[in-house]
Amino acid sequence: MYLCVYLIFIFIFIFVSSYKYVCVFVGREYAYLNREFMLKAMVSCVQDVLKKEPDWNTFVTVHHNYCTCESCRYKDNRTGQWREEELWVTRKGATSAKKDEYGIIPGSMATGSFIVKGLGNDMSWHSCSHGAGRRMGRKQAAGILSTKEFFNQLDASGVVCDRDERLIDESPLAYKDLNEVIRHQTNASIIKIEHRLLPLVNVKGF
């Protein structure tokens, strides 16, 4: 009887203490499966037309605002000693850029993305930006940007995409200049450029 209560107590303790880690893992997996689903749907369409197999060795996948447990080396200010520990790292607006690690830095629906390789820069905590980043918030963009200008810009870019006023907060004008954001990070030895991806089709969920 006592053993049973004891085991139940241990079980509850393990469940409560690991709950947040399970949630983090499930959230990341769910996001990954979503991306994989979209990628496979897109690859299938392209394959129908080109009749070619993609090179899966060059597959790059990157999370967007996430938390991982990583081996970190840092200077303990209290003791002055260097320490190496497994720590939970949250990257918000940033993504991992460890030495030789592939990454994706997207710009906007009209400017496309860069495939980059991390240089493992200690000064940026082995991280780079996860995109060009916003010049203005969603509400501000919806308030001040003109739909006409947005549609004209999409026409000029030649990108096949929905022209819907509900997408105004994703207008290219709402984001920073991707080339400038990349230039700062290559100058600071955070990343190096591997490929430049120009957009042909853009599909947004709304």
Ligand SMILES: Nc1nc2c(ncn2[C@@H]2O[C@H](COP(=O)(O)O)[C@@H](O)[C@H]2O)c(=O)[nH]1
């Ligand atoms: N290649 C594309 N990049 C995009 C697009 N929309 C946004 N972005 C970039 O991604 C991040 C996250 O954007 P947010 O909409 O969640 O703020 C941001 O840094 C943008 O620069 C797109 O359609 N294509």
Ligand SMILES: [Mn+2]
């Ligand atoms: Mn977006």
